[in-house]
Amino acid sequence: MLTRQRKELLLQILKQDGQIVAKTLSERLNLSEDTIRRDLRELAKEGLLERVHGGALPASPAMGNFAQRQQISADAKPAIGRAAAAMVRPGQVVFIDGGTTAVQLARHLPRDLRAMVVTHSPSIAVELAEHPSIDVLMIGGRLFKHSIVAVGAATMEAISQIRADIFFMGVCSLHPEAGITTGDYEEGCVKRAISAASLRTVVLASQEKLDTAAPFQIAPLSQVSDIVVNAGVEERLIAPYRAMGIKLTLA
Structure with a gap:
């Protein structure tokens, strides 16, 4: 052969x-x-x-730049963002990750919601700039251009001073055995630190990210409380997460 x-x-x-x-x-x-x-x-x-x-x-298809990733599952991401936004309660401290799906989450937060959003993503901060009753705490650091998020020592130091009620994590890969993985080591460290500083971690994952892997592990699935995924996803792709006791929301 x-x-x-x-x-x-x-x-x-x-x-x-x-x-x-x-x-x-x-x-x-x-x-x-x-x-x-x-x-x-x-x-x-x-x-x-x-x-x-x-x-x-399988390799994750979500490894392109921000503009390219906006075209992937473009129909599913608003629904995932809407379902995730519905999980937020008044008065909570909410950490929103970077990424195209997270932008949809920020876009769908109710206009009358009073809460604090912490983010290391300029895209999220700009999206919430006109929100009348959400306070935005912007974490700085070195800009990781692929995901348009801050990374590095300054970012990690700021995260260590925060305790969030809920962390909405964007991912490029999710697999029952490999866990949550990403293509950049520093970005993985930041996501892991935010998850550790949050009472609840909710993963936002459109279908193409399931059953794929990337080089650097963020965390095992034992750290995940919820996964929000688009409705219509094949049951075989989500059954392993149900078996682990992770709550699944089909958007």
Whole structure:
């Protein structure tokens, strides 16, 4: 079998099974484990999958820039934002992450809601600038341009001084085994710190982010209380999270 044919077969199997276990697949295809691992490394360099210990998982499609990500699941994100906004109660301290879905959340907060929103995202702060009764606490730091959020030591220091009632986390990847992952190490550290400083962590995840993985772990799923996902998502994609006791809201 030619290298190109092998790689196409691996991608086909990954799409069909949702994961690749190198040892199992080597026996199934009568190929050496080293050959499969080499092919997986090369496919990972091309951004076509995410290497994990012992095999591979699908790569997240949500790794493009902010403008590109606005076009992904454009119909689903307003509904997810609306459902998440309905979870906020008057008087709460709410941390809103960056990202295109989080912007929709901010946009759907009721005009009469009195609360404090903490954010390290200029996009969220600008979205709430005209809200009549929400106080906005903007956390600064070095701008991570991919997600348009602040990261770094100054950001982490500010987060350590805050205790939020609820954290709405935007993600690029969510997987029952890999947990919550992202493509940038520093961004992962910031998200993890915010989650640890919040009583409740709610993950906002459109369907294309489920059952995918990125290089850096944010947190295990044991830290997640809720997932808001678009209605119509395949039950097989969300059943593992239900089994973990995570509350699912279908928007």
